[in-house]
Amino acid sequence: KINYKKSDYAQYVESADYIKKKLNGKIPEAAIILGSGLGEHADRITDAIIIPYREIPNFPLSTVSYQKGELVCGYLGGKYVIAMNGRFHYYEGWEMWQTAYPVFVFKLLGIDKMIITNAAGGINESYTPGDLVRVKDHVKLSPDSPLRGMNIPEFGERFFDMQSVYDKELAAIAHKSAEKYNISLCEGVYGYMSGPQYETPAEIKMLKLLGADLVGMSTVAEIIAAAQCRIKILCISCVSNMAAGITGAAITEEEVLEAGKKIASSFASLITDIVKNI
Ligand code: CYT
Numbered sequence: 001k002i003n004y005k006k007s008d009y010a011q012y013v014e015s016a017d018y019i020k021k022k023l024n025g026k027i028p029e030a031a032i033i034l035g036s037g038l039g040e041h042a043d044r045i046t047d048a049i050i051i052p053y054r055e056i057p058n059f060p061l062s063t064v065s066y067q068k069g070e071l072v073c074g075y076l077g078g079k080y081v082i083a084m085n086g087r088f089h090y091y092e093g094w095e096m097w098q099t100a101y102p103v104f105v106f107k108l109l110g111i112d113k114m115i116i117t118n119a120a121g122g123i124n125e126s127y128t129p130g131d132l133v134r135v136k137d138h139v140k141l142s143p144d145s146p147l148r149g150m151n152i153p154e155f156g157e158r159f160f161d162m163q164s165v166y167d168k169e170l171a172a173i174a175h176k177s178a179e180k181y182n183i184s185l186c187e188g189v190y191g192y193m194s195g196p197q198y199e200t201p202a203e204i205k206m207l208k209l210l211g212a213d214l215v216g217m218s219t220v221a222e223i224i225a226a227a228q229c230r231i232k233i234l235c236i237s238c239v240s241n242m243a244a245g246i247t248g249a250a251i252t253e254e255e256v257l258e259a260g261k262k263i264a265s266s267f268a269s270l271i272t273d274i275v276k277n278i
Pocket of ligand 1: 242
C-alpha cells in the first residue's frame with residue numbers, strides 16, 4: 001500500500017497555522033535544528049516563545065531522553081529565529097518522512113534558510129573530538145528517503161537536484177564567523193547510518209572508502225526535504241568521538257553528549273554570529 005499519509009498536505013498546513021498564530025505574524029529569518037548535547041544555542045534566544053511539540057497538531061514527539069521537544073522562537077544575533085530543541089531520528093521508530101516533517105512546516109512559515117547542528121563520529125583522522133566541521137555533502141547509507149511515497153507538489157518536484165542544498169553563501173558566512181572567533185572550522189562529508197547502534201570498525205572503513213569524513217544518525221532526511229522545497233542549508237557537526245576502529249576506544253553515549261557540552265558555549269557564539277550575518 002502506498003504511503004498516502006505522507007502526502008496529506010493539509011496536515012502540514014494545520015501544523016504551520018498553529019505555529020503562525022503563536023508567532024503573531026512574525027516570519028522567522030532562519031530555522032535552527034539543534035543536535036544531541038547542543039541545546040545550549042536555544043538558551044541564547046531572547047524574548048522566547050516556547051511551543052512544545054505535543055501542542056502542535058500532527059507534529060511528531062521527541063523520544064530521546066536528553067532532548068527537550070519544543071520549538072523556541074525568539075531573537076538570536078538580532079534576528080528572529082525558530083529553533084528545534086530536540087529532533088526526530090529514524091532509529092526512534094519514526095518513518096523517514098516524519099523525521100523531515102518539521103522542515104516542510106518551516107517552509108510553510110516562510111523560512112528559506114536553515115542551520116543544522118549534530119554530533120558526529122570523526123572518520124577523518126585529522127579531526128579531534130570537539131572539532132567543528134561544516135558539512136559540505138553527504139553519503140546516505142540507507143535506501144530510504146523522506147520523500148518516498150506520493151509526492152507533494154506544493155513542496156517541489158518529484159525529481160530534483162541535490163547539488164546546491166549546502167549553500168555556498170551560508171558556508172562563506174560560517175567560515176568568516178569562525179575566523180573571527182578563532183574557531184577552526186574544516187569541511188567534511190557526512191556519512192548517514194540509521195543506527196541506533198554505533199558503527200562497526202568495518203563499517204567505518206567502508207564509509208571512509210566512500211569518502212565520508214564524519215558519521216552520524218541524523219540530519220540527512222532534513223537536508224533532503226530542504227533541498228526539495230529549496231531551503232538553503234548550513235550544517236555544522238561537532239566531532240563527539242573518533243569513529244569505531246580509529247583509536248580502538250569504546251564509544252559511549254556519555255562521551256558523545258559530553259563533547260557537545262564542552263564546546264557548547266563557543267559553538268553557541270559561532271551560531272549566534274552566523275545568524276547575525278545571514
Ligand atoms: N557514530 C555516530 N559517534 C559515532 O561514532 N553515529 C555518532 C557519533
